[in-house]
Amino acid sequence: AQKITQTQPGMFVQEKEAVTLDCTYDTSDQSYGLFWYKQPSSGEMIFLIYQGSYDEQNATEGRYSLNFQKARKSANLVISASQLGDSAMYFCAMSPWRGGNKLTFGTGTQLKVEL
Amino acid sequence: GAVVSQHPSRVICKSGTSVKIECRSLDFQATTMFWYRQFPKQSLMLMATSNEGSKATYEQGVEKDKFLINHASLTLSTLTVTSAHPEDSSFYICSAPWTGGLDTQYFGPGTRLTVL
Numbered sequence: 001a002q003k004i005t006q007t008q009p010g011m012f013v014q015e016k017e018a019v020t021l022d023c024t025y026d027t028s029d030q031s032y033g034l035f036w037y038k039q040p041s042s043g044e045m046i047f048l049i050y051q052g053s054y055d056e057q058n059a060t061e062g063r064y065s066l067n068f069q070k071a072r073k074s075a076n077l078v079i080s081a082s083q084l085g086d087s088a089m090y091f092c093a094m095s096p097w098r099g100g101n102k103l104t105f106g107t108g109t110q111l112k113v114e115l
Numbered sequence: 116g117a118v119v120s121q122h123p124s125r126v127i128c129k130s131g132t133s134v135k136i137e138c139r140s141l142d143f144q145a146t147t148m149f150w151y152r153q154f155p156k157q158s159l160m161l162m163a164t165s166n167e168g169s170k171a172t173y174e175q176g177v178e179k180d181k182f183l184i185n186h187a188s189l190t191l192s193t194l195t196v197t198s199a200h201p202e203d204s205s206f207y208i209c210s211a212p213w214t215g216g217l218d219t220q221y222f223g224p225g226t227r228l229t230v231l
Contacts, residue, residue: 035219043206045159045222091158102149103210103220105158 002027004092004106011111013082020067021077021109023092029053031097034075036066039108040088048090051075082113118142119211121223128199129231136194136226138165138209144189145211149220150182153206165192165209199230 003026013019025034036048051059051066059066067076075094079086089108095101118141128134138148146167151159163184164172171184181203183195196203208225 037222043153043208043225043227045208045210045225047219047221050219101212102161102164103159104161107158 002029002032002094002096002104004094004104006092006106006109008109009107011109013079013111013113015082015084015113015115017082018078018080019082019111021079021090021092021111023075023077023106025073025075025092025094027073027094027096029096033095033097033101034066034068035093035095035103036064036075036077037091037093038086038088039091045091049077079111084113084115087111087113119209119221119223121209121226123226124224125227125229127229127231130200131198133195133197134199134228136196136207136209136228138192138194138211138223140190140211140221143211143213145192146189147212148186148192149210150184150192150194151208151210153208153225155206159208162194165194167192196228199228201230204228204230 005024032053034051038046049059049061049064049066051068058068063080065078091108092106093103095103120139122137148165150162153159162177165184165186167186173179186192210220210222212220
């Protein structure tokens, strides 16, 4: 079984600052994928970034980077230069292997970007 | 990029009626689709895996006779909530895995179901 833990129910960040959203996971699988999704108030799930368990380098996508520490089983999301539009719920998720498998989600972190 | 659509986006129905939700992959084929349910201020919980050409696989605790899933083609899966009750009111969202070189799933915009 897989488990995702997000310990920050809510976070505040000033515009243009960087923010780190925490995610830890637990799995007995040797191979797995880690994902971050953004869910604005409209409800849609927006894919942000993916990290494979065998990827040696941390994934980056524009202002998003994933700080992957395999030994600590953590996959924190770093958002640089926060924008007002980044205010949303953020979910960490994992799948056994490759994205085609079903996702297990964490409880989410509500991020609010302030002026 | 890959696009997944859902219809309807919002539905209000009376208790006891059935509601059908469609999930379509618009520019790619999906032999597998996933259906999730999200209650207010909670996370997404997987309900079932929809498989084209075969029966759906349901997660533990999900009533397969209540939540009927049909994967009619490589681009369409439907979820029918039969005899809906107020406790079925939720946000239903589908996803389809994108195999075009990026390991992820793309989600539909979701359907907000309210049962009166």
